Amino acid sequence: MPAPRKYPDELLERAVREVRMAGRPIAHVAKDPGIHEEALRDWVRQAEADSGERDDRLTSVELGESKQLRKGVAELRRANEILKAASALFTQELDRPRTRPTR
Incomplete structure (x- = not known):
């Protein structure tokens, strides 16, 4: 059984959308809800890979x-x-x- 997720999916989606659409720095977006910066950075990279913007990641x-x-x-x-x-x-x-x- 996988470990429980630390952050809810809704928070993840909202934070990634704010970074990608509003262009706000990851550090600023992560600070407000208390998300770890590297976690948000990883989510943004994965969202970019999923949308085809990155090809260095699956x-x-x-x-x-x-x-x-x-x-x-x-x-x-x-x-x-x-x-x-x-x-x-x-x-x-x-x-x-x-x-x-x-x-």
């Missing part, structure tokens, strides 16, 4: 896809480890010499 959609892909890869790696362990166990079982029961 969009929110791309970040979500990347997260899902990483999660899928991790699951496949875990499944592979389980299959390798099972394979080794079965190989040991097959390599054991078989003895006949005595009569």
Whole structure:
């Protein structure tokens, strides 16, 4: 479960809009509601990437896809480890010499 968000989405959207539309400096916009400057700077950069103004950063959609892909890869790696362990166990079982029961 992800950690709870420190700032509400409405505050985030309003602050980003004020920086982008009004052209106010990030430091001034962040000071009023008590947002950390770097958090607001990151939100503005992400909004610019989402709108296509920046190409040095992944969009929110791309970040979500990347997260899902990483999660899928991790699951496949875990499944592979389980299959390798099972394979080794079965190989040991097959390599054991078989003895006949005595009569």
